[in-house]
Each structure stands twice: as structure tokens, then as C-alpha cells.
Amino acid sequence: xxxxxxxxxxxxxxxxxxxxxxxxxxxxxxxxxxxxxxxxxxxxxxxxxxxxxxxxxxxxxxxxxxxxxxxxxxxxxxxxxxxxxxxxxxxxxxxxxxxxxxxxxxxxxxxxxxxxxxxxxxxxxxxxxxxxxxxxxxxxxxxxxxxxxxxxxxxxxxxx
Amino acid sequence: xxxxxxxxxxxxxxxxxxxxxxxxxxxxxxxxxxxxxxxxxxxxxxxxxxxxxxxxxxxxxxxxxxxxxxxxxxxxxxxxxxxxxxxxxxxxxxxxxxxxxxxxxxxxxxxxxxxxxxxxxxxxxxxxxxxxxxxxxxxxxxxxxxxxxxxxxxxxxxxxxxxxxxxxxxxxxxxxxxxxxxxxxxxxxxxxxxxxxxxxxxxx
Numbered sequence: 001x002x003x004x005x006x007x008x009x010x011x012x013x014x015x016x017x018x019x020x021x022x023x024x025x026x027x028x029x030x031x032x033x034x035x036x037x038x039x040x041x042x043x044x045x046x047x048x049x050x051x052x053x054x055x056x057x058x059x060x061x062x063x064x065x066x067x068x069x070x071x072x073x074x075x076x077x078x079x080x081x082x083x084x085x086x087x088x089x090x091x092x093x094x095x096x097x098x099x100x101x102x103x104x105x106x107x108x109x110x111x112x113x114x115x116x117x118x119x120x121x122x123x124x125x126x127x128x129x130x131x132x133x134x135x136x137x138x139x140x141x142x143x144x145x146x147x148x149x150x151x152x153x154x155x156x157x158x159x160x
Numbered sequence: 161x162x163x164x165x166x167x168x169x170x171x172x173x174x175x176x177x178x179x180x181x182x183x184x185x186x187x188x189x190x191x192x193x194x195x196x197x198x199x200x201x202x203x204x205x206x207x208x209x210x211x212x213x214x215x216x217x218x219x220x221x222x223x224x225x226x227x228x229x230x231x232x233x234x235x236x237x238x239x240x241x242x243x244x245x246x247x248x249x250x251x252x253x254x255x256x257x258x259x260x261x262x263x264x265x266x267x268x269x270x271x272x273x274x275x276x277x278x279x280x281x282x283x284x285x286x287x288x289x290x291x292x293x294x295x296x297x298x299x300x301x302x303x304x305x306x307x308x309x310x311x312x313x314x315x316x317x318x319x320x321x322x323x324x325x326x327x328x329x330x331x332x333x334x335x336x337x338x339x340x341x342x343x344x345x346x347x348x349x350x351x352x353x354x355x356x357x358x359x360x361x362x363x364x
Contacts (some may be wrong), residue, residue, distance in 0.1 A: 008213075008308070009316060023220035024308015027316055047316050051336020095313050096227045096301040108315050138220055153222055153305055 009062035011044035013074040016143040025091035025137045027108035031065065031113050031123065032139065033071055034146035035080035041143035042071040042080075048107070049114030064114040072122060073121070073138040088148045088160060089129040090138050090139045108132070128160040171204050174326065178202035178343070179289055181283030181329040186237050188278045193253050195334050200270030203329040212311060212327060216342065217243060219308030224264075227301045227313060231283065233293035233358070234351035238284070239314045239344040240276040241307070246339045247272055253334055264304055273300040283328075283343060314346050350359040 004012045006022040014020055016039035018060070020031050025045065027061035039071060044067040053062035070153040076082060085123040097129040112131045130137065130150045140149040182202050190197040214220045215260055224247040226239040242250065248267050254275070264272075277300045288295040303310055328343040341353050 008312070024213070024306035024312070026305070026309030026312030028312045047312070093309070095225070095303045095305065097311060134303065136306035136312075138306065143217075 003155060006043050006045050008045055009047050009048070009059055011042065011067055011071055011074075013040065013042040013071065013078060014143055015040050015078060018143045019140050019145065021138070021140040023138045025139065026093055026095045027091070027111065029089060029091040029108075030109040030116055030139045031064070031068060031071065031119075032090070032138070032141040032148050033068075033075060033085050034088070034141065035084040036078050036086070036146055037084045038081065039143055040075050040078060040080040041141045041146065042075045043139075043141050044071050045116065046111060049110045064111060065118050068115070068118045068122065068133070072124075072127050072146065082122075085124050086127045086146070087124050088127060088136050088141075088146075089115055089131055090148065090160075092131040093133045093137070095134060095136070109159040128157070130160055141143055167221050170356065170359075171206070173290075174328070174345075175202060175204040175207060177287050178204055178283065178328040178330065180286035180290070182328075184282035185279040185330075186332055188282060189251070189275065189332060192278075193256075193334070195215045195253070198259070198333040200331040201331075203327075205327045205329075210316075211231075213307050215327070215329075216241065216307040218312075219311075221296065221303065222246075223307045224232060224272055224302065224304045224312055225310035225313075226273055226280070227303070228280050229298040229353070230295060230347070231298070232288075232295040234295065234347050235316055235352050236347035236351050237314060238280045238297060238346070240279055240309065240346070241342040242272070242276075243340065246341065247304075249337050250339050253337060253339075257296065266286075267351075269302050270315060273302045276300050278303070279330075283345075289357075291355065293355070293358050314344050317346050 002018045004020045006012050020043040022045040031044045038058050046067045047062045049058040052068045092108040138151045186197045186199040213276045222244045226240040230236045284295050332339045
């Protein structure tokens, strides 16, 4: 089957049959969108909650707010219907523990919260998630049935 | 200032800092394990983040990452990364055994953190000395996981500045044992300018 790789701060959409994957999510969040009727999937690997917080924001796939917007547009362009689209989230962990109050280290949580807020604005339901914790994840979205495989080191593999 | 266009002279200065820092770290390591440690001249590069994962063997490759906050005249972070083979090799040297498939115990994690601490502190001391800046690092925090996931932490911090990262690779050798360590220095944007100024690389 065709496999499309999504890098960090990147996104891709595809029709079935296809697997869209992104490797080694840590504090970043993988946002998987899926239209079950038209069998069209989209996956974004976002790094930061909001494009409004910083100046260097030309890469729209880097931020939860702008990536979701582009992902939906691209899916519609290849035949998806916005009303069919559901979402699954993975990632957003805190890889390192610190006693200091550094907001950046809570970025995983903030990425998850920002992604959920944006999906709610678009009226897209979140049907499954595997977020938080202190470990990395590799994910694969199967555009045939919308299952999202989540693979970890030492914690096995699951399908959500 | 655009850190994507750093000049050759800066790379030379950073390489020299890396050289002195790694030299001090090799000396410290050598006295801990009571064996002679050689080192290679560090590689200093400015890379795209995707390239960094490739240098480490891919985003899913398991690595040990040791993370520090840096404070003082400049603020930022330091990340020291060892691939799993290097981490095992280092632990075998430290604990004087030869366990090639060892699982990482709490004791191992603590020992790796301490080695990361020695290396990062050596590097920071040499930077501090050459630039006349006051610099401190936090206690280390360690994680063993996929390279991509570990790297996402400095990547996100760097994401505020650019998509590039300053990368210093040092290799330590004891007999046939080769330990490859990768150090990432991640100053905040204002601090990057301060650092360059203090090092006399740019006039601002």
C-alpha cells in the first residue's frame, strides 16, 4: 500500500488505499482527520499551539490553529465532505521532568488543548485520543478504515 | 540577525569552544573510569531538524537524551544525546562490565545523567571562559525514547527562532569502545545575539 510520510511541522492528505504516517511524536501532536464515507484521510504533525504567538509563523503546518484549517481545505479539495470528518489525536507528551516553572516544558499539554479548541471551532468531533504521558509515539492513519495505529518503545502498539 | 546565515568564522569559534569543552569532558570521564580516553575533534554543524533525526539514525531510533536549562548572561537549553549502543558502551565502561543487551535501570539512568552533566558543564565552562559570560546549567533530566520524540523538545524551543539547530558531535574512544555524543546548544533569540557579541563574531 502507498505510504505517505509526514515530517515534523508538515501535513499530508490522501485517498484510500493509503497509509499516512508520522514518526517519533514527542511534545508535538499528530492530528488525524478522516472522512469515512469518501475514505479520505489527513494527518498533521504540529509543534506549537498558535501561530499568533510568534513572529516566525510562515510554516502553517507547524501550528495547531493553521494546520487544522489547511488540512480540512486540502481534504475537501480531493473530495471529502466536512460534515463527515472526525478526528483522532496522539502525542502531546512531556518528555522531560523538571521542577522549575518553565512553560515550554508543558508544551505537550498546550498543544493538545489548542488542537481540541480548534477542532471544536470547526465542529469536528474527536472520536479517539492517545495523548499525554512521558513517552514518544509513531502513528499511522489507514485511509481504508480510519484506524490510527499508535506505536511506542516499551509500551507496545495499539489501534484507536 | 538571521541564524540561518551564520558565517564560517562563527562555526570556527563554536568548534573551538566545543573542542575545549569536549577535552575537559574527556579528562573528567577518564578520571572517573580510570582509563585513558581519546576524543575526536568535534563536528560543528547547523542543520535542519529533519537532518538531525537522520544523523541520529532516524526519528524512531531509540536514544538517550539528557536535557538542561541554561541560565545567567544568556538563557536557553542544552541537550546531550547518545545513541543506545553508545549509552550501553558508556555504562559498561563506568560499571566495568560487559552487558550488551542491558535494560536501563534507575542506576544506569542516573549514571548517564551524570555523564551528560559532566559534558554539558565542560562545554558551558569553556563557553563561559572564552566569552567572559556567567553561565549556569540546571540539574539534568533524562529520557530514553525515540529520537524524534526527544528532539521535539529542543525542536519546539528552536521553533520559536528558526527550523535550524546548532549541533556538536563529539566521539570519545577508550580502546575499541567508541562513544558518540551529540550536544545541542539552544539559546533563546536575544541570547543568541548576546553570545555572538560576547564572542566577538558580530558587531551589533
